[in-house]
Amino acid sequence: xxxxxxxxNRLLDGDVVFWSGERWVEQFSDAHLYDDPxxxxxxxxxxxxxxxxxxxxxxxxxxxxxxxxxxxxERIRALGPSDHLELGKQAEGGAAIAAIQHAHGSxxxxxxxxxxxxxx
Amino acid sequence: xxxxxxxxxxxxxLADRAAEFRGQxxxxxxGDISEDQFKPLRLMxxxxxxxxAYMLRVAxxxxxxxxxxxxxxxxxxxxxxxGYGHFTTRTNIQFHWIRLKDAPDILDRLAAVDLHAIQTxxxxxRNVTADPYAGATAEEIDDPRVWSEAIRQWxxxxxxxxxxxxxxxxxxxxxxxxxTAARAHDIGLKLxxxxxxxxxxxxxxxxxMGRTPYLGPTIRQFxxxxxxxxxxxxxxRVYNRLGRRDNIYKARIKILxxxxxxxxxxxxxxxxxxxxxxxxxxxxxLELARIRTAFGVxxxxxxxxxxxxxxxxxxxxxxxARFARNNLAPHKRSGYAIVNISLKAPxxxxxxxxxxxxxxxxAVAERYGQDDIRVTHAQNLVLxxxxxxxxxVVFAELQRHGLATPNLDLxxxxxxxxxxxxxxxxxxxxxxxxxxxxxxFAAPDRAEAIGELKVKISGCINACGHHHAGxxxxxxxxxxxxxxxxxxxxxxxxxxxxxxxILGPAxxxxxxxxxVEALVDAYLGLRSDPAERFLxxxxxxxxxxxxxxxxxxxxxx
Amino acid sequence: xxxxxxLEDGAFVEAVxxxxxxxxxxxxxxxxxxxxxxxRFEAEGAALLDDGRPVGVLIQPDEAVEGLAxxxxxxxxxxxxxxxxxxxxxxxxxxxxxxxxGFAGEVRAVGDVLREQAREMVRCxxxxxxxxxxxxxxxxxxxxxxxxxxxxTAADRRAPAFVERESE
Numbered sequence: 001x002x003x004x005x006x007x008x009n010r011l012l013d014g015d016v017v018f019w020s021g022e023r024w025v026e027q028f029s030d031a032h033l034y035d036d037p038x039x040x041x042x043x044x045x046x047x048x049x050x051x052x053x054x055x056x057x058x059x060x061x062x063x064x065x066x067x068x069x070x071x072x073x074e075r076i077r078a079l080g081p082s083d084h085l086e087l088g089k090q091a092e093g094g095a096a097i098a099a100i101q102h103a104h105g106s107x108x109x110x111x112x113x114x115x116x117x118x119x120x
Numbered sequence: 121x122x123x124x125x126x127x128x129x130x131x132x133x134l135a136d137r138a139a140e141f142r143g144q145x146x147x148x149x150x151g152d153i154s155e156d157q158f159k160p161l162r163l164m165x166x167x168x169x170x171x172x173a174y175m176l177r178v179a180x181x182x183x184x185x186x187x188x189x190x191x192x193x194x195x196x197x198x199x200x201x202x203g204y205g206h207f208t209t210r211t212n213i214q215f216h217w218i219r220l221k222d223a224p225d226i227l228d229r230l231a232a233v234d235l236h237a238i239q240t241x242x243x244x245x246r247n248v249t250a251d252p253y254a255g256a257t258a259e260e261i262d263d264p265r266v267w268s269e270a271i272r273q274w275x276x277x278x279x280x281x282x283x284x285x286x287x288x289x290x291x292x293x294x295x296x297x298x299x300t301a302a303r304a305h306d307i308g309l310k311l312x313x314x315x316x317x318x319x320x321x322x323x324x325x326x327x328x329m330g331r332t333p334y335l336g337p338t339i340r341q342f343x344x345x346x347x348x349x350x351x352x353x354x355x356x357r358v359y360n361r362l363g364r365r366d367n368i369y370k371a372r373i374k375i376l377x378x379x380x381x382x383x384x385x386x387x388x389x390x391x392x393x394x395x396x397x398x399x400x401x402x403x404x405x406l407e408l409a410r411i412r413t414a415f416g417v418x419x420x421x422x423x424x425x426x427x428x429x430x431x432x433x434x435x436x437x438x439x440x441a442r443f444a445r446n447n448l449a450p451h452k453r454s455g456y457a458i459v460n461i462s463l464k465a466p467x468x469x470x471x472x473x474x475x476x477x478x479x480x481x482x483a484v485a486e487r488y489g490q491d492d493i494r495v496t497h498a499q500n501l502v503l504x505x506x507x508x509x510x511x512x513v514v515f516a517e518l519q520r521h522g523l524a525t526p527n528l529d530l531x532x533x534x535x536x537x538x539x540x541x542x543x544x545x546x547x548x549x550x551x552x553x554x555x556x557x558x559x560x561f562a563a564p565d566r567a568e569a570i571g572e573l574k575v576k577i578s579g580c581i582n583a584c585g586h587h588h589a590g591x592x593x594x595x596x597x598x599x600x601x602x603x604x605x606x607x608x609x610x611x612x613x614x615x616x617x618x619x620x621x622i623l624g625p626a627x628x629x630x631x632x633x634x635x636v637e638a639l640v641d642a643y644l645g646l647r648s649d650p651a652e653r654f655l656x657x658x659x660x661x662x663x664x665x666x667x668x669x670x671x672x673x674x675x676x677x
Numbered sequence: 678x679x680x681x682x683x684l685e686d687g688a689f690v691e692a693v694x695x696x697x698x699x700x701x702x703x704x705x706x707x708x709x710x711x712x713x714x715x716x717r718f719e720a721e722g723a724a725l726l727d728d729g730r731p732v733g734v735l736i737q738p739d740e741a742v743e744g745l746a747x748x749x750x751x752x753x754x755x756x757x758x759x760x761x762x763x764x765x766x767x768x769x770x771x772x773x774x775x776x777x778x779g780f781a782g783e784v785r786a787v788g789d790v791l792r793e794q795a796r797e798m799v800r801c802x803x804x805x806x807x808x809x810x811x812x813x814x815x816x817x818x819x820x821x822x823x824x825x826x827x828x829x830t831a832a833d834r835r836a837p838a839f840v841e842r843e844s845e
Contacts, residue, residue: 009169011148011149011220012149012219012220012221013173013174013219013220013221014169014170014172014173014174014218014219014220015172015173016171016172051151051154051155052149052150052151055155055169056155056169070601071601072540072598072601072602072603073171073540073546076171076540076541076549077171077172080172081171081172081216081541081542081551082541082549082551082552083469083541083551083552083555084202084469087202087217088172127842129826129838129841129842130838132825132826133824133825133826133828136823136824136825136826137824139823140823140824144793153791153793153810157762157791157793157810160763161793243763243765273828273829273838273839274828274829275829276828276829277796277824277827277828278828278829278831279768279796279797279798279799279800279801279831280765280768280769280772280797280800280801280831281765281768282765282768282794282797283762283763283764283765283768283794283797284765285765349829357769357772360765360766360768360769361766361769365738365764365766395777396777397776397777400830401829401830403839404839404843406843407839407842407843410839410842
């Protein structure tokens with residue numbers, strides 16, 4: 001089954017965050033990867049119970065090697081804008097960032113596992 | 121200064137709004153109100169949650185601001201954002217890296233210079249778009265800013281129209297040349313005079329971009345100017361009551377007008393207007409005069425039409441000559457010019473300006489431009505009142521700050537929304553496509569030789585890049601998780617309004633700039649003479665030769 | 678019993694609701710004030726009014742309030758429904774009741790009624806509110822009183838800025 005990660009925006013500053021298993025972190029490479037839907041859904045439910053901490057938590061699909069989100073949109077969320085490579089999470093550089101930048105292929109456009117209606 | 125001067129009442133409005141939002145943010149942070157309840161409130165203060173952070177959309181009412189305000193925006197970009205801002209197709213400015221907890225302080229900072237983020241998002245009446253050459257162009261019937269300010273006040277916190285089916289956008293144009301895309305707005309208002317010389321508006325309703333673009337039909341050829349607000353009330357009330365609320369993709373007034381039919385829709389509006397008690401709604405003459413006066417009078421000097429200083433400088437400097445050829449527009453006063461500042465330097469993000477660039481424009485405007493700055497819906501800036509004598513020094517200053525790209529309305533003057541690089545609604549990126557195309561045509565001689573060619577790029581069907589109105593329109597789509605781009609041709613947002621038609625199957629990202637090049641080459645080979653624009657060649661010949669140029673293998677399909 | 682807040686002489690007060698809202702298929706109580714859905718009022722309202730009962734009508738967003746024109750002089754109140762607070766049609770209904778139709782009885786906001794919309798409701802002519810967010814009369818007074826000025830004429834006939842300016 002697909003690997004998943006749990007993400008949201010932080011209410012206070014809108015920053016993209018991921019659940020590490022213990023706390024909310026800013027780099028995708030620190031995100032906990034779920035290979036089983038049950039604990040993933042449980043973590044999502046817990047996150048939804050934190051409306052003064054997070055906005056709109058949801059699960060995203062991750063590539064089999066765990067290096068990057070599957071969807072292009074989620075990769076941009078995990079990196080930052082491509083017109084300012086010195087801004088956002090990508091500014092940290094390093095191997096983990098490079099792995100997301102060079103990840104190949106994507107199948108699910110939004111990366112959300114519970115797809116909202118999409119016209120074919 | 122020729123900006124509407126805020127009086128005590130206007131200022132107290134902004135202060136009260138900022139205070140209200142501060143309270144609402146506090147209640148959200150404490151959990152007193154839910155995100156669902158808070159969202160429209162923050163949207164009505166221009167605060168979106170985007171891909172990387174909150175985005176704040178600050179209103180630049182009808183695209184007009186002064187040096188003090190532009191400096192304040194620069195300072196805000198430094199103090200609360202990452203040192204740059206993005207000018208939008210609705211003449212607002214966006215900051216992409218805002219924190220919710222800072223928003224109340226930012227609104228206070230804005231209010232201190234008579235700026236705000238009121239109703240720049242949400243299902244309410246948005247910022248009015250007006251002709252950026254207002255007050256400077258000779259061919260103006262009346263100053264659209266006066267009427268835009270009247271609309272701004274009437275629509276601000278209008279209690280009946282705060283929860284419309286969907287957003288509502290109004291444009292006011294006062295010239296034969298339409299620089300606002302009026303017919304592509306929910307309401308387009310064209311200043312006009314009737315046979316008796318009375319001032320009024322042609323009223324167009326039901327235009328819009330988005331998933332289903334429309335050009336708004338004229339529902340009333342002549343509305344006396346003094347009845348503007350009551351008539352708008354009638355239109356908005358009909359829309360508020362009858363607009364669809366079951367499907368957000370069918371909720372704009374354009375759908376209502378199309379499904380009801382223009383004639384019947386006009387009849388509904390006229391009936392509501394007739395039944396309205398108009399007098400308390402319309403502005404008294406005294407108030408209209410007050411607003412007009414509050415714009416001030418520009419102290420133009422009496423100057424000869426020819427400036428020796430300018431002529432000598434442009435003879436000596438080909439770069440100045442090129443800038444003058446492309447970026448200047450004629451001014452109503454002898455010895456003056458309208459200066460267009462392009463924010464489309466090839467390779468840069470279209471519409472973006474750094475804090476330093478904003479400050480440079482502010483300084484030039486204060487010193488040489490009557491402290492008057494405009495924003496255009498093409499994401500560029502304008503100094504509407506510059507003396508020809510001062511053009512050489514203004515040009516030099518703009519050059520120093522990378523603000524002298526001589527490409528107004530040329531192929532590299534591309535409109536692009538922030539797209540998937542920033543926007544949570546996008547399907548694909550728009551900025552890199554714009555950069556690719558601009559870099560390809562960066563040679564100024566080449567761009568000039570091609571002539572007027574408006575390329576407009578949207579990262580999703582919401583069409584914030586106005587791709588339906590592009591001579592070449594480009595729409596980013598998501599095809600199995602990859603960024604693809606659909607090209608359309610033949611759109612126009614000017615007075616010769618038309619909607620672009622899809623050319624063929626969507627192309628992957630790296631084929632877009634080559635495709636545009638193929639289109640340009642085809643045009644250059646087909647145009648009847650250099651004065652025939654790309655748009656006109658397309659209208660004359662139809663899509664076939666252009667389709668052939670891009671999809672060379674199409675005949676094999 | 679959800680709180681009823683009324684705006685009386687410019688002050689927000691918690692009030693006792695003297696009306697029972699009767700659903701489409703419920704029995705009508707034998708005495709006291711009743712609020713009926715429109716269709717039910719059209720069928721059974723006349724009899725209740727003839728009996729001298731205080732009667733109100735509940736109007737949904739897609740129901741035209743003009744349909745009540747002939748009955749308004751005898752109605753004690755009109756309740757306008759907000760199925761979702763974002764559905765702004767009731768604001769137009771309230772404005773029409775107060776201005777064109779000259780209704781002087783109670784105009785009550787029911788449904789998804791939140792204090793953050795207090796200002797719009799007051800200005801459109803609502804003078805009674807059944808909040809769904811647990812807010813109090815003091816909350817409503819606070820929310821409704823945040824602005825020192827208004828720009829446009831509305832049903833509440835508060836002097837707009839351009840009238841204020843005239844008298845300066």
